[in-house]
Every structure is written in C-alpha cells, then in structure tokens.
Amino acid sequence: MGENLILQKKLSGSSRVLVTGAAGFLGSHLCDALLGEGCSVVGVDNLCTGKAVNVQHLAAEPRFELKEQDICQPFDPGPVDYVFNFASPASPVDYMSLGIETLRVGSDGTRNALEVARKYGASFLQASTSECYGDPRVHPQPEDYWGNVNPVGPRSVYDEAKRFSEALTMAYHRYHHTDTRIVRIFNTYGPRLQSRDGRVISNLMTQALRGEDLTIYGDGTQTRSFCYVSDEVEGILRLARSDEHWPMNIGNPEEWTILECAQEVLAVTGSSSRIRFESLPVDDPIQRQPDITRARQLLGWEPKIDLRTGLKLSLEYFQRCVERGEEARPVQAAAPAASATQPAAGTNCGGARGREDP
Numbered sequence: 001m002g003e004n005l006i007l008q009k010k011l012s013g014s015s016r017v018l019v020t021g022a023a024g025f026l027g028s029h030l031c032d033a034l035l036g037e038g039c040s041v042v043g044v045d046n047l048c049t050g051k052a053v054n055v056q057h058l059a060a061e062p063r064f065e066l067k068e069q070d071i072c073q074p075f076d077p078g079p080v081d082y083v084f085n086f087a088s089p090a091s092p093v094d095y096m097s098l099g100i101e102t103l104r105v106g107s108d109g110t111r112n113a114l115e116v117a118r119k120y121g122a123s124f125l126q127a128s129t130s131e132c133y134g135d136p137r138v139h140p141q142p143e144d145y146w147g148n149v150n151p152v153g154p155r156s157v158y159d160e161a162k163r164f165s166e167a168l169t170m171a172y173h174r175y176h177h178t179d180t181r182i183v184r185i186f187n188t189y190g191p192r193l194q195s196r197d198g199r200v201i202s203n204l205m206t207q208a209l210r211g212e213d214l215t216i217y218g219d220g221t222q223t224r225s226f227c228y229v230s231d232e233v234e235g236i237l238r239l240a241r242s243d244e245h246w247p248m249n250i251g252n253p254e255e256w257t258i259l260e261c262a263q264e265v266l267a268v269t270g271s272s273s274r275i276r277f278e279s280l281p282v283d284d285p286i287q288r289q290p291d292i293t294r295a296r297q298l299l300g301w302e303p304k305i306d307l308r309t310g311l312k313l314s315l316e317y318f319q320r321c322v323e324r325g326e327e328a329r330p331v332q333a334a335a336p337a338a339s340a341t342q343p344a345a346g347t348n349c350g351g352a353r354g355r356e357d358p
C-alpha cells in the first residue's frame with residue numbers, strides 16, 4: 001500500500017497541525033507534545049466531554065489556538081500539514097449518554113476531518129480503539145484479528161463508530177490517495193483523565209483518595225492493561241512519522257488483575273480504604289491485552305512507565321479533582337433504558353458491560 005500516494009507530508013518542527021478533540025485528555029497531551037516539537041497547533045473541540053482548562057496552560061502560547069467547533073459540521077482551519085483526528089466521546093459513561101453524537105462524530109466528523117486533510121494535502125492520523133476487537137476471542141489481540149463486536153448492543157455506538165472511521169480512513173487512502181495512519185489505542189490513563197468517567201483507574205484513585213470503599217466488580221481476577229499517557233503519545237507520534245498505513249496497536253501489554261490494580265492504588269495513595277466486591281456486569285471481558293509486536297518492530301516503540309510509577313505521576317492530579325469535589329460515576333448509570341429485549345448473556349449480543357475503553 002502507498003504506491004499511489006500523491007503527497008506525503010512528514011511531521012516536522014515547521015508543521016502546522018490540526019488536532020480535533022484538543023481539549024480532551026489525550027488531545028491536550030498530544031498538543032503539548034506537538035508544540036514541544038516546534039509545531040504550530042490549531043485545536044478544535046466542541047467541549048462536549050473535554051474541558052478548556054485542559055489547554056489553559058497554552059493560553060499564552062503563540063503557536064497554539066483553540067477553536068470551539070463541532071467537527072460534525074464541515075469546517076476549515078486553514079492550511080495544515082497534518083491532521084490528528086481525536087474528537088469523540090471515549091469513556092463508556094460518555095459514549096453511552098451521547099450515543100447518537102458518538103456515531104455522528106465517528107462518521108460525519110471523521111469525514112469532515114478527512115476532507116480537511118484532502119483539501120490541504122495533509123497527512124491524517126485517526127484515533128481508533130481496541131474496542132474494534134469487541135469481546136475478543138484471541139489473546140493478546142494482534143492488528144490482523146478482525147474482532148468480535150456486537151453491532152446492536154449498547155456499546156455499539158462507540159465500537160461501530162470507530163470501525164466505520166477506520167473503514168472511511170482506509171477508503172480515503174485507497175480512493176483519494178490520502179496519506180493516512182490508524183492508531184488503535186488501548187486503555188490509557190494519566191493527568192487530565194476525567195475523574196468522573198467511570199474507568200478503572202479514575203474510579204479507584206478517586207475512591208481511595210476520598211477514603212471510600214474501592215469497588216471491584218466480580219472477584220477482581222479479570223485482567224486489564226494500562227498505558228501511561230506519555231508512553232501512548234510517544235507511540236502515536238512515532239506512528240505519525242512512520243510510513244505505516246495499516247492499523248497499529250499502541251498500549252501497554254503488561255496485564256494486571258483489577259484486584260492487583262486496586263492494591264497498587266492503595267499503596268500509591270496511602271489510603272486505608274477497604275475493597276468491596278460487587279457483581280460482575282454482564283459481558284465483562286475476562287482479559288484484555290494488546291499485542292504490540294508490530295509497534296516494537298516497525299516503530300521501535302514500547303511503553304516505559306510501569307503502573308506504580310504512572311499512578312504516582314497521576315496522584316497530584318486526582319488529589320486536585322477530589323479537592324474540587326468531583327465524584328466517580330458508575331458505568332451503568334450512563335446506559336439508556338433498553339427499549340428492546342436484549343438477548344441473554346452468553347450469546348454475546350448485548351447487555352451492559354462495565355468494561356473499559358478498551
């Protein structure tokens with residue numbers, strides 16, 4: 001792939017870069033990293049899940065501007081050399097309460113961002129997700145596994161939006177010869193992660209710092225992997241500079257049981273909270289782990305920050321969230337009432353899963 005490219009713009013210190021979703025968790029860290037490389041950055045965001053405060057520290061930076069813009073409407077940020085399309089609700093709490101908006105930003109929004117890249121001959125990188133693998137039957141998940149996704153369950157608004165955005169990105173590459181990349185991001189955490197997004201790290205950190213019981217669903221033996229944000233952004237930038245057009249997993253392959261993760265949180269916070277077990281949500285995956293062989297081979301990338309270190313680096317941020325009175329939100333609270341009977345668990349067709357992104 002790639003022999004028909006009409007233009008390939010390399011990311012460099014003189015690039016003008018568009019970041020959609022710039023006021024979000026990952027988008028804001030990406031803006032920091034791009035500015036650190038000397039780029040000029042135009043960020044767009046409709047602030048539906050992100051916060052302007054995430055880029056407030058860039059207010060006096062002349063190479064950065066933030067435009068309030070819904071990317072589901074056509075938009076023109078002026079000439080750019082690279083487009084990073086990161087706009088989308090990302091946590092289960094958000095995308096289940098913003099289901100239609102999530103489908104629209106994955107489809108119309110991604111198309112509008114691709115049109116910007118096409119108009120200015122810019123390169124394009126799509127933020128995708130390990131949710132594309134659904135409830136995987138292959139462990140760990142390599143990029144050539146096509147996944148096991150329920151197209152009609154409550155989480156399909158996100159999974160299928162991202163799968164469509166991958167298809168659209170590949171179509172622009174094939175039909176319009178746009179220079180594209182696709183990153184499949186696995187569960188990432190760090191400062192600026194929404195403290196109220198219902199994900200494992202934010203929930204456990206917030207509960208520990210408030211002295212509340214840490215809630216674990218099931219017996220806590222289900223595993224997850226957690227990538228610290230600086231590792232994730234480094235992998236994304238390496239992909240952006242590469243010639244790789246096929247999807248690339250970027251995540252931390254180190255597996256932790258949820259119980260081990262809770263114990264790490266207790267050690268880092270010094271909290272005396274107790275652990276409380278609750279019943280496992282239907283369809284909760286038992287294991288989730290990226291195969292990063294391709295990232296190692298093609299990008300020379302692998303994560304460096306272990307969970308204990310990443311939690312320590314995130315501690316001050318979560319302390320400030322707790323001081324502001326932000327509370328954890330359970331995933332189930334966001335699920336809209338089902339209007340149709342869901343097939344029984346075990347058919348892999350629906351049911352509320354209290355799972356992460358991934």
Ligand SMILES: NC(=O)c1ccc[n+]([C@@H]2O[C@H](COP(=O)([O-])OP(=O)(O)OC[C@H]3O[C@@H](n4cnc5c(N)ncnc54)[C@H](O)[C@@H]3O)[C@@H](O)[C@H]2O)c1
Pocket residue numbers: 020021022023024025026027044045046047048049050051069070071072085086087088089090091094105109127128129130184185186187188189194357358
């Ligand atoms: N954080 C993770 O672990 C993770 C994992 C897999 C994939 N991703 C992907 O990375 C991207 C960023 O995720 P995040 O964790 O930073 O989430 P986030 O919610 O913090 O950031 C997403 C940003 O997109 C903005 N946005 C949403 N819809 C928009 C629209 N229509 N127009 C303009 N802006 C819009 C939001 O306001 C927000 O600022 C998403 O595409 C997400 O799917 C994240």
